[in-house]
Amino acid sequence: MNRWFAPCRDLLSPRPSRQPSKLMLPGLCLLFLSLISLYPCLCGGQTAGRDRLIVGVTADPPYLIKEKDGEWGGLNTSLWKAVAQELKIDYELREMTFDELVEALKENRIDLSIDTFYVTAERQKRFDYSFPFGNSRLAVATLPERLTHPWWSAIKIFLSWGTFKIVLALGLCLCVLGLIFWIIERRTNPDYFGGGIIKGIGSGIYWVGSTLASGVCFGVALKSLPARILGLTWMFICAIALSALIASLTSSLSASRDRTEVVPADDLRRMHLGGIVDSAESVALKNIGGKTTFFKSEQEALQALMKRRIDGFLYDEITLIYYRDNDYKDRISVYPTDTKRFFFAFALPKNSPIKSKVDYAILDYIERPEWPLVLQRYGLEENFEERMPHSYRRRHR
Known part of the structure; x- marks a missing residue:
């Protein structure tokens, strides 16, 4: 055995030698082979020492669905199987909680997580993302x-305190104007505004109310000039007020209807x-x-x-x-909700050596005719209409 390590001793010996040793070449070869054998350990590669990729999963329907027989299904599983088949990757699915997935990614204990990760700047500091393959938004359950139903919301609008205040103010306005018309018209128009204070004010309120509802009071004509001027002014006010009231109610009903959407x-x-x-x-x-x-x-x-x-x-x-x-x-x-949409993707540890290959495989698959069929299988075609800008795609080709 000593004769095999003699070249190394000669190389490490502090004694000076005027001429190169004849055993220096074998020693260099032995040192070179040793470095090659240690290369995977020195590099600390992500997949070093593993025959297959460790892929983290967690129950997250409809992206990841754990079936009764223990097999995994869902949108992300279908996509990953296609990616792994294209890249000829051997892998092992390892179930974890979401928090465990995040920690495993940060500590390089798994090679990939195929759970759905929203692409955010904060998470980008802790791990990398694959090419985004879909988007979603926040909703409230x-x-x-x-x-409730929009018609019930409309009923609540009509029975609300705001509507009651409008009706109260309108009733007060009718009483005041009815009194004013009675005072002005009781002498010049006794046939309609005569017969005592109660009957006269009641006739005035009826005239004001009829004008408010239909724009005219049939069978009753104002005779005095002040009453006619006041009546004409009241008609214009009614036209403007009714338009504003109808617009307000329409807006409230529309907002109530839209609430079931956003x-x-x-x-x-x-x-x-x-x-x-x-x-x-x-x-x-x-x-x-x-x-x-x-x-x-x-x-x-x-x-x-x-x-x-x-x-x-x-x-x-x-x-x-x-x-x-x-x-x-x-x-x-x-x-x-009206919050912004989020793109989502797979997650990988920082500086993952498989990221570029996974990106290309995902991009290639979602542009195939099979992808819409996969989305349709899980009822997701309407949620995937928005795509990442073309500039992002070009950078990942």
């Missing part, structure tokens, strides 16, 4: 009676909302303001909604629609 931030601010702790939705909740409660999981938040501990659950629209149509059918309603 409520009990069915929380945001819930504005002002309405969300008045609700006690629930969210998932440390999620992208939690940031939106803090920006909206109002009373909020955070939960560890979607099921925990939905159960709190069922028990009326919260008024609404703010979360990803696609996920909430899935729960509405499956686990919580006829028990919750889902309304989109």
Whole structure:
């Protein structure tokens, strides 16, 4: 054995040598081979020491659905299987909680997570994203009676305190104008405004009310000049006031109808909302303001909604629609909000060596005819109309 390590001893020996040793060449070869064998350890590559990729998953329907037999399905699973097949990748699915996925990505304990990650600047500091393959927006899940039918909302508008104040002011105006017309017309028009104070004021109120409703009071003509001037002025005021009132009611009814389509931030601010702790939705909740409660999981938040501990659950629209149509059918309603849309993607550790290949495979697959069929299978075709700008695509080709 000593004769094999002699070249290394000669190389490391401090004794000077005027002529190169004859054994220097074999020693250099041995050193070179040693460095090559140590290269994977020195590099600390992400997939070093692993025969297959470790892919993190967590139950997140309809993106990731764990079937009863333990197999994984869902939109993201279908996409990943196509990517892995194209890249000829051998992989192992490893189930974790979402928090465990995030920690595993930061610590390079997994090579990829195919859960749906919203693309945000804050998360970009901790790990990388693949090419975005879809987008969604925030929605709020409520009990069915929380945001009601537009016609019931219209009835509530008519029975509201604001409408009562308008009617009260209008009644007071009719009484005052009826009194004024009686004072002016009682001598010049006794046939209509005569017969005592009660009958005369009543006739004046009737004339004012008829003019307000139809623009004219049939069978009654004002005879004095002051009464005619006041009556003409009142007709113009009625025309303007009725137009404004109709426009206001139309706007209120339209807003009530649109509420079933998009819930504005002002309405969300008045609700006690629930969210998932440390999620992208939690940031939106803090920006909206109002009373909020955070939960560890979607099921925990939905159960709190069922028990009326919260008024609404703010979360990803696609996920909430899935729960509405499956686990919580006829028990919750889902309304989109006017918040911005988020793109989502797979997540990889920083400086992942497989990122560029995964990006290209995703981009290639979502441009194939099979992709719309996959979306249709999960009822998501309407949520994927917006795409990443073409400039982003060109950078990832």
